[in-house]
Amino acid sequence: MRLVLLFSALLTTAALAGPVPYQGGTRVSFTPLPAVSGAPAQKARYVGGYEVKGEGTSWLTGLSDLVVKPGKDGVMIDAIGDYGSRARFTLPVRGTEGPLSVEMLRAADGKPFGNKSLSDAEDMSVDPRDGSVYVSFEGDARVMRYGPDLGGPGERLPLTGLPALPSNEGLEALTLHLSTKGVASLILGAEVGGFWRCALDSYRCETLTGPTTPGFTYKLVSLAPLDPARPDEMLALYRFYLPVVGARNVLRVLRLEGNRLKVIDEILRIEPPLPIDNYEGVSAVKTHDGYRLYLISDPIGDDDPTHLLMFDYRP
Template sequence: MRWLNLTIAALLLAWPVHAELRPYGSERIALVPLPAAAAAKPLNAKVRYAGGYQVVAQGTSQVMGLSDLEIADGQVTALSDLGAVVRFPLDGGAAKIDLLRDRDGKTSINRDFNDAEDLATGPDGTRYVSFERLHRVMVYAPGAAWSATPTQLSLPGLPALPNNEGLEGLAWLDGQLLAGAESGGFWLCGVARPGCKAVAGPSVPGFMYKLVSLAPVPGRSDEVLALYRFYSPFSGPRSVLTRLRLTDGVLVKVEDMAAVAPPLAADNYEGVAAVKTDAGYRLYVISDSLADDGKPRLLMFDWTL
């Protein structure tokens, strides 16, 4: 048998090596510009498409299924519905990836447990992550690492939700958490005194549209951005972004902001964020891509005041 072992060893040494070995911690993100395009039917004269990128990960397979994002100090923090938090510079570069833990301190590869959907940050820096399938909101204390064990927010008053159409939207609004379900409905949920109360909200932008993300408008404590998704196998995905305002306890639509449809890079956009600029705001949407390679897309819109 020794000759067989020597033969196998020789074949292995002669076999061409195509995969590059990367040390742990070498994950990087490259932002590859998408082809230039212009919105075919702009919904708002004050909102202009400002370009987009394909998010290409190197050294990791964790950067897919991105379902929400926040942007602060030039850094992107994105949630994955594979149970990870991905952080990288807005212009690309080294990435940091953490697996989210449940209240037992364990990570999971089971989508029923790790399907993270939306991220909200309170004024004190507390972070809240909504999950669907096993519907819950997990809480990360200010300054806590993403790899830390979170606590679970008590949500009495929140109804039972369909398995895969749960809390897709979560945003800090008027001193509370605004939660929105893909299956329909909005709730204001307290933090100091837990409990959720249903609030009336606007109808979806059209037939078969569903809510997929909520994000605060910086500097406006009573306003949020709401991202809606439509999908048909005949036309592909479409997205509509609107602005909502909490008025006298009712969530009302202020205006449409933008639509994502061809010739823009239509995809399964599931996350939205806004950053204040000198001229107004820059709006970002990110996708849980439907492409075969699963690479997310990041689109930008400039809202001029």
């Protein structure tokens, strides 16, 4: 979500500030961020990061979430953004650039969404059983289901039991939950507050009792699975921003216990000297002794670079 302090500027410069489609061959480049010294020890250890820049298109902007999985040539990343775009690229094992695929998410009629309010994709989760991708939207608060490549028309889920949500503080967070009995549901969170569990066999949503935020003005921006072998545990990313302070983030591990989400651990705070930004997406990849965590930013300013950070977490 674009931050409130930028809202008026975006309204007056929308014709100039919005992204434009393909301008030629598209690629993505990765510029390593400077090394960090003096950062306090945390349960998730910072291992590096990059500025991520699209070449030949400006649709690689306003990224809200990512799903990461290992590949033979590097780490494969799918990301979605505020303008209804889907980006696919690889963080290479060697080198500093690679191919970039950018497409538009589509409505049920197969056409791109008509305006920013409809296009504002915020979080996504992949169903490991068939590869379906669930995407939550903030402006018109809803969840849509897509095929494995996020292509083709999306299906709007007929969810019931959700409250009316403010247009700019809607369904910011989503993750798929598979119970030990194989029951599938979506865990949803709103930036304005509140958690829900929505069964995928009935599309009925029930309210979950959730934790308070990590502090004043912190807001939930993403939910993500930690480990398929531990289905009741999930990552919860929160962000904070004040102009006189700057951006901050907190990453927690939550556990679903009945109808309650409980904080199990706080594993990370992103504050100076770590590279601060408006991080809105998190994804975890299992390693031989823990997890590699990836966080991606929706930059505070339109001309600011996208940041991709990496942390190692060993519970």
